[in-house]
Amino acid sequence: MMVEKEDLGLSLSLSFPEKRAVSNPSSNVLHLNLSSSPSPSPFSIINRSSWTDAFPSSDRSSETCRVETRSFLKGIDVNCLPTAGDAEEEAGVSSPNSTISSVSGKRSEREATGGSDDHDIERASSRGISDEEDAENSRKKLRLSKDQSAILEESFKEHNTLNPKQKMALAKRLGLRPRQVEVWFQNRRARTKLKQTEVDCEFLKRCCENLTEENRRLQKEVQELRALKLSPQLYMQMTPPTTLTMCPSCERVAVPSAPSSAPQLSTAVDPRPLQMGSAQPRPITFNPWPASTPIPHRLFDALQSRS
DNA sequence: ACCATAGGAGACGTTACTTCA
DNA sequence: GGTGAAGTAACGTCTCCTATG
Numbered sequence: 001m002m003v004e005k006e007d008l009g010l011s012l013s014l015s016f017p018e019k020r021a022v023s024n025p026s027s028n029v030l031h032l033n034l035s036s037s038p039s040p041s042p043f044s045i046i047n048r049s050s051w052t053d054a055f056p057s058s059d060r061s062s063e064t065c066r067v068e069t070r071s072f073l074k075g076i077d078v079n080c081l082p083t084a085g086d087a088e089e090e091a092g093v094s095s096p097n098s099t100i101s102s103v104s105g106k107r108s109e110r111e112a113t114g115g116s117d118d119h120d121i122e123r124a125s126s127r128g129i130s131d132e133e134d135a136e137n138s139r140k141k142l143r144l145s146k147d148q149s150a151i152l153e154e155s156f157k158e159h160n161t162l163n164p165k166q167k168m169a170l171a172k173r174l175g176l177r178p179r180q181v182e183v184w185f186q187n188r189r190a191r192t193k194l195k196q197t198e199v200d201c202e203f204l205k206r207c208c209e210n211l212t213e214e215n216r217r218l219q220k221e222v223q224e225l226r227a228l229k230l231s232p233q234l235y236m237q238m239t240p241p242t243t244l245t246m247c248p249s250c251e252r253v254a255v256p257s258a259p260s261s262a263p264q265l266s267t268a269v270d271p272r273p274l275q276m277g278s279a280q281p282r283p284i285t286f287n288p289w290p291a292s293t294p295i296p297h298r299l300f301d302a303l304q305s306r307s
Numbered sequence: 308a309c310c311a312t313a314g315g316a317g318a319c320g321t322t323a324c325t326t327c328a
Numbered sequence: 329g330g331t332g333a334a335g336t337a338a339c340g341t342c343t344c345c346t347a348t349g
Contacts, residue, residue: 142337143325161317183338186317191336193318313348322339328332 144184148174152181156188 144152155162155170162170162185164178171178 144337164315180337182316184336186319187336187338189317190319311349314346316345317343319342320340322337324335324337326333326335328334 144176148176152184152188156185160189160192161185 151174152170155166159166162181167178167181170176171181174181
């Protein structure tokens with residue numbers, strides 16, 4: 001078992017594409033607070049300033065260490081603490097879109113051609129096996145220990161992205177390569193987003209169900225009102241459909257009184273279908289959300305901005 | 308100031324491996 | 329022991345942003 005479900009912290013965020021979270025982490029991120037989450041949202045509790053203070057973002061130019069050789073990695077166990085020099089060099093090639101990965105081509109192609117590039121060397125080194133074994137087994141995967149996962153989770157709760165120095169420090173602390181830390185954070189962000197998407201879908205589904213039910217109820221009420229209009233005697237004796245009444249001219253809600261000769265109008269439904277010649281349409285106002293349902297305003301904002 | 312280019316980083320989709328029922 | 333599903337580490341690619349000339 002790697003990470004408990006609840007550790008995923010469901011009160012996460014759904015970021016829409018186009019803008020990267022690293023540029024403006026809160027500008028396009030939807031926050032939903034879910035009571036099911038045992039811990040506050042890792043995003044909502046992010047205090048980037050403190051983390052950035054602790055690990056100021058380094059100048060990229062100083063991080064541009066080029067990959068010249070990684071033969072030193074051969075035979076190193078993945079869970080052995082890398083030396084500072086190792087980590088320093090790793091930091092320079094942390095991006096999967098680095099020069100090496102960009103020219104490395106697809107995995108299938110690399111494997112077909114024998115895969116003797118730096119990636120394979122790194123993969124072999126991550127298992128502490130020989131090149132011969134690596135040629136046979138394309139990609140073995142390590143499992144992070146519980147402690148390593150816990151520390152990574154802890155770090156992720158503080159900040160879901162890492163700058164090179166943070167990555168270096170964390171890798172050193174965990175005895176992993178910076179690239180492994182980076183990959184873990186990438187995958188963790190993906191899992192977070194997936195979870196949040198599932199939560200959002202569930203929420204929207206409930207909204208749809210509520211709206212459908214509300215629509216059904218209103219249709220039924222309209223039918224009843226129409227039926228009553230066709231039978232004036234019943235119409236005169238009917239009790240108001242709701243306890244609230246509204247003046248059709250000024251649209252003010254009045255205190256209910258004894259049934260009168262005038263029809264009582266519901267606040268929940270526009271009576272105009274009954275008044276066939278009515279001119280000015282008036283928007284129907286009702287709340288499709290159950291009283292217990294918190295309305296995620298950010299979700300609406302996001303939806304509106306999309307439309 | 309504007310533009311082209313290179314490189315870094317994150318998102319996203321996928322693959323491959325591990326674990327477990 | 330075999331197997332399928334789930335979880336996840338690792339990878340490839342794309343896009344965006346920034347620095348540089």
